[in-house]
Amino acid sequence: MPDQPLLDVRDLRVSFRTRQGSVTVVDGLSFSVAPGEILGVVGESGSGKSVSMLAVLRLLTSPNVTVEGEVRFRGRNLLTLPDKEMRAVRGREIAMVFQDPMTALTPVYTVGWQIAEQIRAHEKVSRKEAHARAVGLLSDVGIPDAASRANAYPHEFSGGMRQRAVIAMALSCGPALLIADEPTTALDVTVQAQILDLMRELNAQGSAVVLITHDMGVISQIADRVLVMYGGRAAEEGPRRAVFHGPRHPYTWGLLDSVPRVGGPRLRRLPTIAGMPVAPGNLPDGCAFAPRCRLRHDRCEERPALRDFGDSAHRDACWLPDDNRASLRLTSRAAATDVPDMEREATP
Amino acid sequence: MLRFIVKRFASALLVMFAISVLVFLIFFATPGVDPAARIAGRNADPATLAQVRHSFGLDRPMPVRYLLMMRHLLINRDLESFVNRGSRVIPQIVQATPVTLSLVVGAALIWMTAGIVMGTAAAALRGKAADPLIMLVGVVGVSLPAYWLGEVVNLITQKQLHSSVFSWVPPPGYVGLDHPGQWALHLLFPWLTLALLYAGIYARLLRGEVVTALNEDYVRTARAKGLSERRILIRHALRCSLIPIVSLFGLDFGALVGGAALLTEVVFGLPGIGKLTFDALQNLDLPVIMGTVLYAAFFVVLANALVDILYARLDPRARHA
Numbered sequence: 035m036p037d038q039p040l041l042d043v044r045d046l047r048v049s050f051r052t053r054q055g056s057v058t059v060v061d062g063l064s065f066s067v068a069p070g071e072i073l074g075v076v077g078e079s080g081s082g083k084s085v086s087m088l089a090v091l092r093l094l095t096s097p098n099v100t101v102e103g104e105v106r107f108r109g110r111n112l113l114t115l116p117d118k119e120m121r122a123v124r125g126r127e128i129a130m131v132f133q134d135p136m137t138a139l140t141p142v143y144t145v146g147w148q149i150a151e152q153i154r155a156h157e158k159v160s161r162k163e164a165h166a167r168a169v170g171l172l173s174d175v176g177i178p179d180a181a182s183r184a185n186a187y188p189h190e191f192s193g194g195m196r197q198r199a200v201i202a203m204a205l206s207c208g209p210a211l212l213i214a215d216e217p218t219t220a221l222d223v224t225v226q227a228q229i230l231d232l233m234r235e236l237n238a239q240g241s242a243v244v245l246i247t248h249d250m251g252v253i254s255q256i257a258d259r260v261l262v263m264y265g266g267r268a269a270e271e272g273p274r275r276a277v278f279h280g281p282r283h284p285y286t287w288g289l290l291d292s293v294p295r296v297g298g299p300r301l302r303r304l305p306t307i308a309g310m311p312v313a314p315g316n317l318p319d320g321c322a323f324a325p326r327c328r329l330r331h332d333r334c335e336e337r338p339a340l341r342d343f344g345d346s347a348h349r350d351a352c353w354l355p356d357d358n359r360a361s362l363r364l365t366s367r368a369a370a371t372d373v374p375d376m377e378r379e380a381t382p
Numbered sequence: 383m384l385r386f387i388v389k390r391f392a393s394a395l396l397v398m399f400a401i402s403v404l405v406f407l408i409f410f411a412t413p414g415v416d417p418a419a420r421i422a423g424r425n426a427d428p429a430t431l432a433q434v435r436h437s438f439g440l441d442r443p444m445p446v447r448y449l450l451m452m453r454h455l456l457i458n459r460d461l462e463s464f465v466n467r468g469s470r471v472i473p474q475i476v477q478a479t480p481v482t483l484s485l486v487v488g489a490a491l492i493w494m495t496a497g498i499v500m501g502t503a504a505a506a507l508r509g510k511a512a513d514p515l516i517m518l519v520g521v522v523g524v525s526l527p528a529y530w531l532g533e534v535v536n537l538i539t540q541k542q543l544h545s546s547v548f549s550w551v552p553p554p555g556y557v558g559l560d561h562p563g564q565w566a567l568h569l570l571f572p573w574l575t576l577a578l579l580y581a582g583i584y585a586r587l588l589r590g591e592v593v594t595a596l597n598e599d600y601v602r603t604a605r606a607k608g609l610s611e612r613r614i615l616i617r618h619a620l621r622c623s624l625i626p627i628v629s630l631f632g633l634d635f636g637a638l639v640g641g642a643a644l645l646t647e648v649v650f651g652l653p654g655i656g657k658l659t660f661d662a663l664q665n666l667d668l669p670v671i672m673g674t675v676l677y678a679a680f681f682v683v684l685a686n687a688l689v690d691i692l693y694a695r696l697d698p699r700a701r702h703a
Contacts, residue, residue, distance in 0.1 A: 093605055097509050117611075125608030132606075137599035140618050141699060142625075151617075152607040187698040203607065 038109075039066035040211055040242050041090070041128075046103035048082070048089045048266075050096070057315035060086045061266040061322075062103075064340070067211065072233070072243045074257030074274070076250060076289060078311045082266035083246045084133075087213050091130055092120055107211070126156040129204035133216040135196035139188035145196075146172070146184025149203045156207050171202040175232055194225035201232055205241075212236060213244045218252060230256055250293050254278055259347075262286050265312040265322030268340050272348030282343075282350040282359045284366060285323045291367060305367070321353065328366045329354060390690075394683040401679045402672060406448050409668050420666050421464050438464065455673060465665045471673040474658060481556050482654035484565065485572055485646065486638040492577035493584060494631065500581065501588025502620050506611075508593055517589065523582030532575045532649030539571060554651035572650040576643060580634060584627060591623035598622075625697045629689050636685025640678030 048060035060082040067073050075083050088094050089101045092112065105112040112123065124130075132138050139148055149168035153159060159167070165184070173180035175198040188196055197217060204212055214233065218226035234256060237243050247253060253260055253274070260277040262270040262285065270283040281287055288307035309326035318324060324334035333353040342349040343356045354362060409417060419426065422434045435441045439450055454461035461471045504516040539548040551571065557564040595601065596619050604614045644656030655674060662670035694701045 091606060093602060095605070121608045121610060123608070124606055130606040132599060132603065134599060138603045140600040140604065140622065142622055142697060151609070155608050155610075155613075189699045200603070203603075 039106075040069045040108065041067040041244075042104075042106040043086075043090065044104040044106070046086055046089060046105065047101070048085050048094065049100050051098040051100070052315070054315065056100075058317065059266050059314040060089065061317065063263070063266065063268055065261050065268065065271060067242050067244055069210065070237065070240055070242055071258045072237055072245060072256055073259050073261060074253035075244060075246045075261045075263060076248060076253055077263035077269075078248060080311050080314065081263040082314070083248075083263055084215050086263075086266075087130070087215060087244060087246060091124055091128060091213065093130070122156065125152050125209075126207040127209055128211045128213065129207070129209040131197075131200050131204050131212065131214040131217045134220050135193055135200055136220070138200050139196060141188055144185050144187055145191065145199045149184075149199070149206055152203055153206050167206065168202070171206055172199065175199070175202040175205070176228065177202075194221050194228070197221060197225075197229055198232070201229070201236075205236060209241055211242045211244065213246070215246045216248070217245070219247070219249070226252070250289055262289065265317050266314060267322055268351060269323065270348075270350040270352075271340065272350075276348040280348075280360065281363070282348070282354075283323075283352050284327045284329055284354070284363075286350075287363050287366065288326075321351070328369050329362060386690075387687075390683075390687040394680065394687070397683050398676055398679050402452065402676055403448070405668075405672055405675050406451070409666075409671075410444060410447070417464065417666065417668060451669065451672065455669070455676075461669045461673065463662075463667050463670050465662075465667040465670075471669050474670065475655065475673050475677055478653055478655045478658045480559065481652050482639060482641070482643060482647070482656065484556075484559070484569055485576065485643055485652060485654060486635065488566075488569055488573040489576035489580070489643075489646075490631070490635055490638075492573055493580040496577065496581040497584025497588060497627075498620075498624075500585035502592055502615065504585065504589040505592035505596065505619070506615050508589075513589075517586060520582035520585040523578040524586075525582075526578065528575055528579060528645040529649055531578065532572075532646055535571050535575055536649065556652050556654075569652075572646050572652060575650075576638075576646045584630075587630070588620075588623060588627055591626060592619050595619040595623050625693065628692055628696060632685045632689030632692065633682075636682040637678075639685070640681040641674060642678075 043066065044064050046060055046063040047058065049056045049058040051057075059080075063082070063086050065073070075087075077083050085094070090105050090112065092101070094101065101113060103113070107123065107128065112120065115123070139145065143151075146165055146168040149171060150161065150164035153164040153167055154161070157164075169180045169184045172184055177183050177195060177198055183191075183195075188199075191199060197220075201217070212233075217233070218229050221229060230252065233243055233245065245252070245257060257274050260270075260272060260274050261268060262277070262283060264285045269285045270277060270281065277286065278290070281290055285307070288305075291305045292307065294304055307326055308328075312318070312322050312325065320335040320337050321327070321330070324330045327334070331353070336353070338351040338353050340349045340351045418431050418434045418438065418440050421438065422430050426434070432441075439447055442450070451461065455471060459470075459472045463469045463471060463474075500516050500520060504513045507513045507516075536554065539551040540553065544551065550567070552564070552568050555568060557568045559565050592615075596615075598619075600622075601614055601618055604618045609618075639655075641655040641659045643654065644660050646652070647654040647656040648660055655677065658670065659674040659678075661667075662674060
């Protein structure tokens with residue numbers, strides 16, 4: 035292996051105890067993140083993206099959650115680390131940014147104070163020094179007049195500003211890995227682009243990034259590698275170019291086809307993936323996507339493993355024949371567009 | 383800030399005026415109630431009644447009587463009790479105030495400390511055996527009325543175990559602050575009795591607030607920052623949960639200072655505002671009632687204003703509203 039992965043997750047399994055019994059939401063997920071790389075994690079709501087990342091940082095605090103598997107970060111298994119050492123990892127080595135910036139900050143403290151608090155939790159610096167660094171970070175993430183804005187409260191910031199502040203906080207200790215859970219979902223499109231730029235800059239400074247999103251467009255702009263999740267399992271993973279130009283899993287096809295293309299043919303209705311996302315706790319024994327797949331066959335009763343086909347970086351979990359995926363995709367798309375209300379509009 | 387104070391002061395005056403009119407009307411405009419008959423005693427002949435009416439000013443028109451009473455109460459400050467002739471209202475209130483303040487401030491310190499510690503501990507230990515146990519203590523505290531608990535405490539400390547364990551407990555009564563040791567000793571059981579009731583309520587309330595706060599996104603952020611659980615609990619979850627508690631505290635405190643600690647005062651023989659009001663009500667002694675009611679109204683309004691100021695200090699979101 036050329037370089038040791040920064041984060042190496044093996045067979046991660048997260049289950050919740052509920053009244054209806056145990057529900058598995060992440061089911062044997064394995065992936066790794068190399069130093070300095072941007073990994074995009076995509077999937078529909080409920081596919082286990084967020085939960086698996088929260089599990090990596092041990093932020094699932096409910097007593098009804100069981101996390102199994104192995105999460106190796108710089109060689110140490112985070113799942114068995116003593117609480118105190120885990121705290122030293124959180125915020126300093128691995129930082130996390132959450133989806134909703136409106137509620138992510140404690141309402142009663144100033145933004146600068148909250149950033150300084152994190153710095154002081156990990157480094158022996160004076161209050162004043164920590165505050166000065168917080169101001170510097172806020173200015174780095176593009177908050178104008180940072181010196182006075184640092185003394186503002188979260189409710190005095192707009193959504194985009196708050197997300198910047200949260201990112202500034204995440205960057206405060208120079209983490210080796212940033213996990214961003216849908217950081218742009220709650221924001222305007224223009225602000226989204228700015229936040230993505232910020233991620234790129236951070237990445238250029240050497241941090242690896244795991245970017246969770248359901249937006250293929252975001253992934254296509256920024257990710258080095260892509261992990262497609264479905265039903266708590268990995269459906270496909272590979273370098274961005276390979277996944278976008280030669281997607282192999284029918285679920286990835288569906289995700290890509292449901293994104294409208296600028297300049298492409300105008301569709302009266304965007305293609306959708308038929309059916310509903312699989313409910314955790316109701317996972318089929320075989321391929322999780324089989325019930326919604328147009329190309330399912332008998333083999334799909336059996337659970338497919340993530341396999342590569344020559345190119346070791348691009349792997350997927352599907353029983354379809356290795357070659358010929360591109361033509362199968364066209365067949366499947368044709369079958370989908372046969373539906374009368376999806377007929378194409380004539381483009382001028 | 384100045385505008386706020388002026389506004390508050392004006393509204394306090396308005397509230398106190400309305401209350402004084404109401405109290406006055408209840409006494410003098412209620413059909414069948416004749417203060418003169420009460421003052422003159424049973425079976426007084428018409429001549430005595432007329433004389434009483436005249437000497438107490440009860441034969442003047444109602445608005446004049448109201449204004450006269452207010453002038454004596456607030457401006458001349460020489461309004462006299464109907465029942466104990468010669469004893470003035472204002473000095474009585476002035477005398478009773480430190481007693482009530484001593485009782486309520488001490489009890490408030492105890493119940494706030496106990497309530498916050500119990501509520502936070504229960505929230506932090508939710509799902510464990512200690513949580514329902516702490517809350518059970520809270521329920522018991524809420525369920526014991528002061529007049530009952532106070533009597534039981536008196537029975538135990540003054541009679542049953544007075545010769546052994548509780549020989550150090552002084553007889554019921556109040557000792558001024560010029561003897562701090564005796565002052566505290568005399569007030570110890572009244573404090574505990576009054577505090578137990580409120581500690582239970584506050585602990586339960588705070589537990590709910592903290593549990594809610596612990597599920598907020600900002601607590602998850604705090605965890606992701608690598609803060610310790612203790613810091614997350616106290617600096618983030620508890621800090622945000624205190625906001626509603628403080629507003630409740632202001633109201634309770636104001637009411638207690640205004641005389642709502644009546645039961646505790648009566649049980650422990652403390653000559654405070656509550657006791658004064660209680661005695662005045664029993665004798666239908668209007669001037670004293672008027673004085674204590676206005677005093678109570680003043681404290682409730684004042685407490686409300688203080689809560690608003692404190693609220694803005696605690697919650698930056700409320701500052702510009």
